[in-house]
Amino acid sequence: MKAYIFFLAAILSMGNQIAKGQSCPDVAPAIFGPPTICKGGWATYKVQFFPVMDPALLRVEFFAPDAAEVRRSESGLQISIRVSETFTTGQVVAYGVLSGNCGITEYYILNITGVSGGTSTGAAGTITGSSTVAPGQTNVNYSVPAISGASGYTWVLPFGATIVSGNGTNSIWVKFGSDFAGGTISVAGRSGSCNGPASFF
Numbered sequence: 001m002k003a004y005i006f007f008l009a010a011i012l013s014m015g016n017q018i019a020k021g022q023s024c025p026d027v028a029p030a031i032f033g034p035p036t037i038c039k040g041g042w043a044t045y046k047v048q049f050f051p052v053m054d055p056a057l058l059r060v061e062f063f064a065p066d067a068a069e070v071r072r073s074e075s076g077l078q079i080s081i082r083v084s085e086t087f088t089t090g091q092v093v094a095y096g097v098l099s100g101n102c103g104i105t106e107y108y109i110l111n112i113t114g115v116s117g118g119t120s121t122g123a124a125g126t127i128t129g130s131s132t133v134a135p136g137q138t139n140v141n142y143s144v145p146a147i148s149g150a151s152g153y154t155w156v157l158p159f160g161a162t163i164v165s166g167n168g169t170n171s172i173w174v175k176f177g178s179d180f181a182g183g184t185i186s187v188a189g190r191s192g193s194c195n196g197p198a199s200f201f
Contacts (some may be wrong), residue, residue: 001034005055031110031154038194040085040112044156044186046078065170070128073184080157080186080198087114120190122148126200127187139164143171147196150189156198158183178195 033045047071067081067090083090092110129142147153152168160180170187188198 005052031092031108033092033110035111036113036115037083037087037195038118038120038192039083039116041088041118041120041194042080042082042188042197043112043195044078044080044120044154044188044198045092045110046054046156046158048182071197071200073186077158077188078184078198078200080188080200082120082197084115115193118194119149121150121189122195122198124187124189124198124199127185127199129185129201131201133176133180133196135160135176135178138173138175140174142174142187142201143173144187144199146170147189149191150196151192152190154188154195154198156186156192158185161185 003101021123031045031047035041036041068084068087069082071080072078077124081092086137091114092112094108124147125145127142130140133140143157144153146169150170153170155163155172157163157174158180160177162175162177164175164193174185185201186198188195190196
């Protein structure tokens with residue numbers, strides 16, 4: 001079972017620490033998510049796991065040292081953070097940790113900037129849909145109850161999955177590509193440029 005762990009802490013003073021043995025590959029996640037976040041609002045970020053080795057030997061650690069609040073998915077592949085009303089700039093950091101003597105792989109940094117423009121919505125409720133899908137399957141429905149104060153909905157899908165229809169609404173239909181290998185779906189309410197707290201599936 002893939003083991004991923006999210007932590008909230010500052011690691012910017014750690015530097016690029018790599019301690020590798022001869023059999024230790026480079027396994028660094030790429031961070032995907034918005035470079036701007038509404039002041040006082042939420043944003044969701046995800047990492048891509050590169051399966052170049054036994055996934056049981058790797059966990060991904062994710063840091064958001066400037067976040068005021070954090071929600072994380074059970075799989076560990078997504079994190080939703082809230083920043084303060086006075087937030088200006090900060091960073092989201094992710095890196096892989098390999099078991100044994102391999103140590104810490106090269107980490108990735110995403111710089112984020114706080115912007116004004118909207119009011120955070122209520123928290124997203126429980127997502128309903130199929131938890132078991134096959135690569136190549138299409139028109140799989142996922143939905144969430146209406147979110148208080150939301151004029152739209154922001155869905156974040158795992159790699160290999162795309163929204164076929166319903167994007168921006170509380171009910172979407174998804175296509176899973178032939179390369180789909182699992183992951184997390186999340187949704188958050190949107191008002192203006194601001195998102196509310198996300199829920200994960």
